[in-house]
Amino acid sequence: MNETLRHIRSCKNLLIGGIITLVIMGVAVLAPFLAPYDPINQADLLRSEEPPSYTFLFGTDIQGRDILSRVIYGARISLSIGLIAQCMNSLIGVLLGLTAGFLGRWWDDLIMGLTNVMLSIPALVLALAIMAVLGPGLFNVFLALGFTNWSFSCRITRSQVLAARSLDYVTAARAIGYGRVRIMLTQILPNIMGPILVVATLGVAYAILMEASLSFLGLGAQPPTPSWGGMLSTAREQLFTAPWISIFPGLAIFVTVLGLNLLGDGLRDVLDPHTTRRRR
């Protein structure tokens, strides 16, 4: 009974998370058709800080731009940063984890040592340090996020490889004379994709949050680029006169990250029923 309930619930996570994620992706792709106004060039100082109305559903910002349009276009930035940064992280993490687990010895020690050091630096602080050197800007955010969060992918890949290494199918592949690279890429990797995918999904959510944080601090996308975090960076000063400026971009971040987190949790429950309750 309990198992059935849990199964239904995990499917529910997957379903809700998947729908939210698809909708946000759709919004990002169709932004030019959905947005009622131009997100950047529609500035009209006569309509500055107008509260939500039928003309401007989410209100306008201090320069009179439509917040709804800016939120819609913001989906493009958040999603592309999240996806690209996590792709880089997954690529690095999987490559290092795969080789560390399969080759072992000093390489494994080195990679694990590096992973542990990376894990002992708070991710945001590391990203900030990189931004301090590179300077503010969207492209630098890609670099700061794409190279700093691979340790989880690396660890999960390595542990999966260690478990798979002694299984029959690997021995069989060896027996028929497959090389190491071929075994790693064509035999082991496809079999451990599940957990890697789960970590990657949660990683996208994390990267989106980090981008929003960096942009909020003024280090990410520079104005007038419509980035959700960036839209909130000056919102505090307008909290008294125009509180709606604070509400909608933040809501967009929240819903997107929530969707991806639910999707990741759901994927984990479905792909990996045994470890469901162990991690986290």
Add this chain to the structure above:
Amino acid sequence: MVAFAFRRLLQFIPTVLAISLIMFVLLNVLPGNAALMAAGAQDRGMDAKYVEQMLKRWDLDKPLYIRYLNFIENLARGNLGRSFLRGENVGALVLARLWPTLRLALAAMLIAVGLGIPLGFLSALRQGSWLDALSMIGAVSGVSVPQFWLGLLLMFFVSVRLELLPTSGYGEGGLAHLVLPALTLGAGYTALLARTTRAAVLEILKADYVRTAEAKGLPRLAINAKHVFRNALILVLTTAGLQFGSMIGQTVIVEKLFSWPGIGSLLVDTIFQRDIPVVQGCVLLIILIFLVVNLAVDLLYALIDPRIEY
């Protein structure tokens, strides 16, 4: 126990060295530009003589490895160098900000432990109830909500609308200014602890020793308090320690939002000024706090779990 503590302390040193190396290389790959900018060399039209003088003054004309060795030597003496911009001692600058950050982090942790652990415990005992459903929805939301947005909302409703608490600042160091930043910082941590506690308790409720206790006819309360709670706590403590570190990282955002005079807001301000020695000091101090907390958790872990022998 003493031997374990000693061994654990010894492991501490290479980690700190590795981190200091990574951070040093990272922050010093650009040869001197930051120092020149901070010293206003651009305003003087990059006068070659002035540039040379500045590089010499900050030791930036020496090779990287010598600078790193100097840096380590100074670090061992507790000397973090001087600010490019103000020439002040970085150590003093950073340490002055330590207490506000620690105060904020501790208050947030207090909220998280006081709220998250009981909530997770109750949800697990009443699995499937409305309380469970509600607190788990809260837990997923708490992990997904951007902190600066939560802070803005709290600021708007509590300070602007209800005028209950000050919007931002440090005040005289009283509690009124601490409440909102601590709530903002603690929300995600509370959610995580609730989730971890719930998972741990559910796991333990299935354990043999709980069934034995039930079979002995112990009252439910005694089983829950003595057997379930204490064992769950061991699992929760690990997460709590690890997550405390990421929370220390998050103080940067909360401090900036609430104009809190801690290490985080100093870090952000100096990043914009490209005052690399101060950035370096802030980053190292934050990481050091994280490492010390983890060390403390490890030692505590050994202390409360009698099964672990070292």
